[in-house]
Amino acid sequence: MEKKKEKISHAVIRRLPRYYYCLTELSDSGITKVSSNMLSKRLNLTASQVRQDFSNFGEFGLQGYGYDVEYLKSQICSIIGLDKVYSMIIIGAGKIGTSLANYQAFEKQGFKVKAVFDKEPENKSVRDEIPVLHISKLQEFVNSNKVDIVVITVPKVQAIKVFELVCALGLKAVWNFAPVYLSSENVVVENIDMSESLYMLAYKFNDLNYNS
Amino acid sequence: MEKKKEKISHAVIRRLPRYYYCLTELSDSGITKVSSNMLSKRLNLTASQVRQDFSNFGEFGLQGYGYDVEYLKSQICSIIGLDKVYSMIIIGAGKIGTSLANYQAFEKQGFKVKAVFDKEPENKSVRDEIPVLHISKLQEFVNSNKVDIVVITVPKVQAIKVFELVCALGLKAVWNFAPVYLSSENVVVENIDMSESLYMLAYKFNDLNYNS
DNA sequence: TAGATTGTTAATCGATTAACAATC
């Protein structure tokens, strides 16, 4: 329950998961105390930046001492919202969709897959606990179940229509694996765009070769 | 063969793939001419930003007219380096590794998978053309084949060791799917970090709920 | 020509870095 003063900049939000990782590592290796300087070195940031980032959300440190690893970790955990449980549905039972449904790591962190939807739900290899339903059952499912996050793993051409449907049903968070930029007011979207990433790698690779 | 004056900012590079997508769409729908204003609207940028971005690489437009879609597309294609062919190897024949090896879309864009490596190369379901080799064959393979890009799809714990090996072999570009930040001088890395993305979605989802 | 739109210079905005008083 943080007090949200101003809108936090995207740059800061993007660093939150990295702080969380880092604190988890420190915690796992039994380190109980950390300074902004130590964190900054591990994450390739500056100590100032670390302190500025944290100060967006509150005061988590102790002057002259630093930060208590467990406490800071728990704070960042709650800022991101990893102390909650989320219900997810996956739309598209192709390779990516079924892989995600079978992947247990997110499940353990509170992201629970409740159902998978597809145009052809027959014979999809998904864990027994997770039903694979026909896409026509989506509305009914959404009306009678809490759904926090929708994962879109359909091909590009269908993604836009699926997204419109999802918006129309009043759903609020979309994790999009189709190579299209989806966006809408009142709906938060995160895109996983592999080709964007691969293109950037190609650019950087060429750039490296020019400048050497 | 662009003249690289100064280092181009990361923010600009990240937009290049999006320009390329957009121009491909325009081109596919038969549009031959586009203005910075039209591009900016499609991409949720400002017209100034679009022109500033392009001016990093040259002068592609015509005053009073705009940009020729085909010409601009071909220029951006060559800036990113999509007019070249890249040899890739995949290290890690798990779900992600084999899916990528079987995925044809990147292949068509010039990213050719030459081999997959694993600790247990037996019985991995990968297209016939692509050999699945034991990881001990990596050095030999790299010495006798051109390898531009290494895709790392091993679990987190092994990723760091694999990365060190890859660096030691003098390879220059790494596409990393393990949830660890890999970085090294003289090696370009792009990370695909799904949990980072999911965490950010969780944050934004909660933020949306607070502020409404 | 008149209208449109580029490429670029200048102004603004925001994010990162530096500095330092507060204080454990």
Place this chain on the structure above:
DNA sequence: TAGATTGTTAATCGATTAACAATC
């Protein structure tokens, strides 16, 4: 206490936006 390190204010840096002369 002396040393260390925070949280925050001020300075700097870089990226985005605005403005406009050049010109098709």
